[in-house]
Amino acid sequence: MTEVPTALSIGQLAERTGLSVHALRFYEHEGLFVNPVRRGPGGRRVYDQDDVDWLTVCVILRASGMPLPVLRRYTDLVRAGAGNERERLTLLREHHGQVAEQIDRLTQSLDLVRFKIGVYEDLLDQEAGVPAG
Template structure:
């Protein structure tokens, strides 16, 4: 069954469908669930297979963005716990994300400086190769 026909029939996706859609492995999806990173428990079919909703998929995509920006799992878990508390945790979530954003900006600056050093070396080598 394809992802689109699977979704059309049940309104949900299997773990392999979510893996295909997000680019994550099924192992990573199970890990996120085990670590308590899903906003809500993932539904199970009577066969005990996981059934992800569109909201689950969107949450996983957001978790992926946090992870790709090097947010530690413990901080991700903290964010999830705050999100589950609802509106009374908005200020705390904002603070957590602002601090993380500052870390990401610092990482980008470091990466940009490193890229400039690499480009400089490439330029030197290109001059030697073409000389």
């Protein structure tokens, strides 16, 4: 396992999360960090493993289609700490339903693409004189 330094620069955080430096600054501006971004000597941003872990969750939620306002609300709830678990659960259940619907639509699309591939493969096989089977 790779040892993660206790203090990461914004460039190092970008490498570990797959987000650009610009995106990290945007996330900070939008309030999407659970913990306040610390500043080191000279005013440079300093991050730690907790930031990497949290942003990994954010990246996955965004990739699943979670809108920024919903992600911001979820971040606010996590930042507030214990006592709002029911609201977090409701938010995640709603998103789960949306992701499941998205998967259903993608599955239908994939089925159509597979069908069309089969149609064209059959046509090309017929043109080449390859027996069906």
